[in-house]
Amino acid sequence: MLSINSRLEHDFDTFTATAQTSYARLNNRNSYNFPDAIIASDFSGLPPSDFLDPETNFIDWDKRDSRLTQEFRVAALPDAQVGWLAGVVFYRDEAQRNRNSEMWYFGPSATGSTDYDLTTTGQAVFGEVNLPMNDQLQLSLGARATHESKEFHSEFTSDGMSGAVPYFAEEGEKSYDFVTGRAAVTYDWSPDLMSWASLSRGYKSGGFGQGNSLMWSGVPRDPYDSSTVLTYELGARSSWLDNRLAISGALFFNDMRKEQMQTWDYEDFTGKNLNLDARSAGFELDAQYRPSGRWWLSGGVAYTNTALRNVSEEAAALQDGLNSGNHLPTVPEWSAKAAIGYQVAGQYLGLGGVLADGTVNARLAYNYMGSRYTDASNFGKLPPVHLVSARLGMDFGNSEVYFFGDNLLDEEYMSIKDRFGTDADGNPVFGVSYARGATVGLGAALHF
Known part of the structure; x- marks a missing residue:
């Protein structure tokens, strides 16, 4: 992974000008020998050993992603009576996917090689203004207008599997123009207590999807539509004990229209992109306490209730179990977090030299x-997960070196549980993927 960021800022008499550039690139290569051998055994009734030949049962994935962003903005000085900012931004995303696979027991949809390239470019103008109505009440208004275009090209080459076309290519291009924004009011009840109410509009542009499970048959993919969300939020933030304790909480409601989702037809192993209405509502509560200048404690809890809405008969027919009232995928109903931290200058620990x-x-x-x-469809339900992580670092201002550890208790938990159909006896079969176990590492960062 490569990440480069630069920020140039200059204060003029009445405003601040900022130019910010960032570039990130991530290359990932994954190779799997005899994947899903147990699932293949369940489907066919044959022993798993019949599917352990890496020459006839493998997947090779080569994934490359990059993003370039350039932003220019001007903003009011911090002591201005009316706060404001305005700017323009340009971004370009590139994604390449190359897959070579041979899993004959899933049929021609899981064989051959596929090359996929997607380029997304966008330009936007944005602005925000914060208007003090009196000493306690403030109104904030912000908006962003974006033009975005997506262009893709994909090719499929058969490895000779019966039923698959020898070669198929497809391409497409679409453009999107949209406006997003936010309006909020804040009220300072006292120097230690404030509350807010906000309404915001979000937008996710449509697209083509990174996969087409019907390329092997020469069928082009169907683009999916853009989605929008209206978010209503009501919250408060307070400080106590001479600002050593901070507590904040918020209620929220999200009204999602044409939310982008993917269904999976396990009878012929094909996926389809859908746009479905949905909603989510809940609350968040967070707190942070500093018993001393070196120690801090934090914690939080969140509750989210989600549901699909207005699922048509046509959409429900695409996948068994897809109904109004189903929960949104990957969103836990309850979540919580807690942390303890310590920060101290190296000299107070007896460290010498540069440390x-x-x-x-x-x-x-x-x-x-x-x-x-x-x-x-809510077939694959994952159990709760408890994760412990740690980090120990030395910060030198313009650079940092640190050790880190994730999932230190080596919790074995599933990240995916998809229904794949039924076995040879008619019982349901699920394909599961487990998340990474305990991980430790060393990292470094340089700021310039």
């Missing part, structure tokens, strides 16, 4: 994810 000028940062964290579904 004395650095700052030691240590953190131990716990995260809880409640039960959740991995598909819109």
Whole structure:
């Protein structure tokens, strides 16, 4: 992974000008020998050993992603009576996917090689203004107008599997123009207590999807539509004990129209992109406490209730179990977090040399994810997960070195549970994927 960021800022007499550039690139290569051998055994009734030949049962994935962003903006000085900002931004995303696979027991849809390229470019103008109505009440208005275009090209080449076309190529291009924005009011009840109410509009452009499970038969993919969301939020933030304790909470409601989802037809192993209405509502509560200048404690809990809405008979017919009232995939109903941290200058720990000028940062964290579904039909339900992580680093101001550890208890938990159909005896079969176990590593960052 490569990530480069630069930020140039200059204060003029009445405003601040900022130019910000960022570039990120991630290359990922995955190879799997004899994947899904147990599922293939369930389907066919044959022993798993019949599917353990890496020459006839494998997947090779080569994934490359990059994003370039350039932003220019001007903003009012911090002490201005009316806060404002305005700017323009340009971005370009590139994604390449190359897959070579041979899983004959799934039929021609899981064989051959596929090459996919997607380029997304966008330009936007944005602005925001914060208007103090009096000493306690403030109105904030912001908007962003975006033009975005997507262009893709994909090719499929058969490996000779019976039923598959020898070669198929498809391409497409679409453009989107949309406006997003936010309006909010805040009220300062006292120097230690404020509340807010906000309404915002979000937008996700449509597209073509990275996969087409029918390319092997020469059928082009169907583009999916854009989706919108209206978010209503009501919250408050307070500080106590001479600002050593901070507590905040919020209620929210999301009204999603044409939310983008994918269904899976396990009878012929094909996927389809759908746009379905949905909603979510819940609350968030967070707190942070500093018992001293070096130690801090934090915690939070969140509850989210989700549901699909207005699922048509046509959409329900595409996948068994797809109904209004189903929960949104990957969203836990309950989640929680807690952490303890310590920060101190190196010299106070008796460190010498260059380490004395650095700052030691240590953190131990716990995260809880409640039960959740991995598909819109709510067949694959995942159990709750408890995760522990830690981080220990030395910060030198313009650079940092750190050790980290994730899932330190080596929790074995599923990240995917998809229904694949029925076995040779008619019983349901699920394909599951487990998340990474305990992971430790060393990292470094340079700021310039």
